[in-house]
Amino acid sequence: MLSGGVGAARLLRALCDVxxxxxxxxxxxxxxxxxxxxxxxxxxxxxxxYTLARMNNDDLGWGLRDETWxxxxxxxxxxxxxxxxxxxxxxxxxxxxxxxxxxxxxxxxVTAELTQRLGVGVRLLPVTNDQVATEFVTDxxxxxxxxxxxxxxxxxxxxxxxxxxxxxxxxxxxxxxALEDADRLVIAPSNPLISIDPILRxxxxxxxxxxxxxxxxxxxxxxxxxxxxxxADRLLRELGHEVSTLGVVDFYEGLVGTWIIDEADAALxxxxxxxxxxxxxxxTIMADRANAERLAKVVLS
Ligand code: GDP
Ligand code: CA
Numbered sequence: 001m002l003s004g005g006v007g008a009a010r011l012l013r014a015l016c017d018v019x020x021x022x023x024x025x026x027x028x029x030x031x032x033x034x035x036x037x038x039x040x041x042x043x044x045x046x047x048x049x050y051t052l053a054r055m056n057n058d059d060l061g062w063g064l065r066d067e068t069w070x071x072x073x074x075x076x077x078x079x080x081x082x083x084x085x086x087x088x089x090x091x092x093x094x095x096x097x098x099x100x101x102x103x104x105x106x107x108x109x110v111t112a113e114l115t116q117r118l119g120v121g122v123r124l125l126p127v128t129n130d131q132v133a134t135e136f137v138t139d140x141x142x143x144x145x146x147x148x149x150x151x152x153x154x155x156x157x158x159x160x161x162x163x164x165x166x167x168x169x170x171x172x173x174x175x176x177x178a179l180e181d182a183d184r185l186v187i188a189p190s191n192p193l194i195s196i197d198p199i200l201r202x203x204x205x206x207x208x209x210x211x212x213x214x215x216x217x218x219x220x221x222x223x224x225x226x227x228x229x230x231x232a233d234r235l236l237r238e239l240g241h242e243v244s245t246l247g248v249v250d251f252y253e254g255l256v257g258t259w260i261i262d263e264a265d266a267a268l269x270x271x272x273x274x275x276x277x278x279x280x281x282x283x284t285i286m287a288d289r290a291n292a293e294r295l296a297k298v299v300l301s
Pocket of ligand 1: 003004005006007008009010044047189190191192194195219220221222223226227228229230232233284285286287
């Protein structure tokens, strides 16, 4: 599964309820990754890891449950960088990762260690071990990913998104093999412009999907012209795409053999089929566990 954060994490969790997690591999976006207070933080990898370990914080939508904030409070009192909140338990992940990277381990190796220790059966593969940074050109100037998302709550006008470093990044051997060998490739219901595009821009990924299109299934993250959460709908509009599932279908043109769209968008099925792809219509909102399982079965069917 080509994976961003929350949308992907939910579908991966649902798949694990239906098939053996050892059969599932996620190739994960690293464009949100950042270094802050000397620590390397990988938000999408962490969201997926915590969700699959069933340790995620559903109220916040990020981080760990039963979290405390003593370090952040102290850091704020010192006048440090405390706008990007990292809980006390969450910090252990970033300390572990940063130390191992400093020792010379790759992001792929560190991710394998963390997921194994947290009992995650799905294999999580950062798309690349190289640095990729998604940045936003906005009416407030050029912003890093977390400045846009956290500091400005994605409430600024975006004129372009740049995935810095993607074109020079090397697709990891593990991710390449997973994409080439999988029986089925799934594009998660993640933000197309800032979660999936940074994966597609790493040389090799788009080519593999184009070639394996008949095996590619995509789940739309847009339902009735809106994102369930986050700026996907607003970004589609600001960057000149149609704000509907059709806009996402056209964005992934040539890469997808089968689309799974929400029943609320059933009226779009014919227009999507006219583009030469298969369409399945089902409930795609995974807030409800039974719905999530139904969606997972459609993805596998
Ligand atoms: P982030 O990295 O955590 O911001 O998350 P993603 O990029 O993975 O996901 C954000 C997108 O996921 C949004 O456009 C949401 O509409 C979509 N999304 C989240 N949950 C669901 C769901 O249950 N069903 C569907 N179809 N889309 C979802
Ligand atoms: Ca993300």
